[in-house]
Amino acid sequence: MFWLQLVSNFIKILRAGQTPRQIAGGFTFGALAGFSPVLTLQGIALWLIIFTLDVNLSAALLAFMLSALVVYLLDPVFHELGYFFLVSLEVLRPFWTALYNAPLAPLTRFNNTLVLGSLVGGIVLSPGVYFGMKSFVVAYRTHIGSRFEKWKIYQVLSKNAFVKWYRKIRDLGV
Numbered sequence: 181m182f183w184l185q186l187v188s189n190f191i192k193i194l195r196a197g198q199t200p201r202q203i204a205g206g207f208t209f210g211a212l213a214g215f216s217p218v219l220t221l222q223g224i225a226l227w228l229i230i231f232t233l234d235v236n237l238s239a240a241l242l243a244f245m246l247s248a249l250v251v252y253l254l255d256p257v258f259h260e261l262g263y264f265f266l267v268s269l270e271v272l273r274p275f276w277t278a279l280y281n282a283p284l285a286p287l288t289r290f291n292n293t294l295v296l297g298s299l300v301g302g303i304v305l306s307p308g309v310y311f312g313m314k315s316f317v318v319a320y321r322t323h324i325g326s327r328f329e330k331w332k333i334y335q336v337l338s339k340n341a342f343v344k345w346y347r348k349i350r351d352l353g354v
Contacts, residue, residue: 193236193238193239200313200314201314202234202235202236203236203239203314204239204309204310204311204313204314205235205310206230206235206236206238206239206240206243207239207240207243208243208306208309208310208313209229209230209233209235209240209243210230210239210243210247211243211246211247211302211305211306211309212226212247212302212303212306213227213230213240213244214243214244214245214246214247214248214250214251215247215251215298215301215305216295216298217289217295220287220288220289220295221284221285221287221288222299243309247302251298254298254301255294257297257301258293258294258297258298259293259294259297260297261296261297261300261301262293262294262296262297262300263293263297264297265296265300266290266291266293276290276291
């Protein structure tokens with residue numbers, strides 16, 4: 181039911197509500213949080229940013245879950261990227277040594293190639309995710325949403341007894 185509620189909230193947000201900028205920002209920060217491990221300093225900082233900024237929390241949670249699933253497929257790429265920054269670039273070696281000897285920096289786990297590579301990869305992919313999601317929200321609100329509601333399967337599912345029952349139960353909590 182949690183997935184159904186999350187997707188339902190996300191579709192409601194796509195239709196109207198917050199601005200495309202807020203939805204895209206939440207999705208981008210959620211995806212970035214999904215790329216890095218949760219129990220690291222940067223993971224906690226990302227969630228604090230999500231809760232502090234005026235971004236959409238449902239979009240952030242959905243993006244976090246989706247990117248956490250996808251990141252496993254990209255682990256070999258992120259490992260190579262982290263290895264490149266940690267080992268291959270001799271210029272950065274004194275920086276990594278100083279960072280590791282700093283008091284809080286080991287909590288970031290940047291000495292792990294996968295953690296560093298996934299963070300760098302997430303940062304590199306973030307502008308594309310932001311602008312892509314923003315364009316998708318605008319397109320959904322102007323073109324896709326009205327077409328989607330005309331589909332026969334959407335009309336059948338929205339009139340389904342289980343869906344009506346679920347909406348009644350859901351609206352009781354509100």
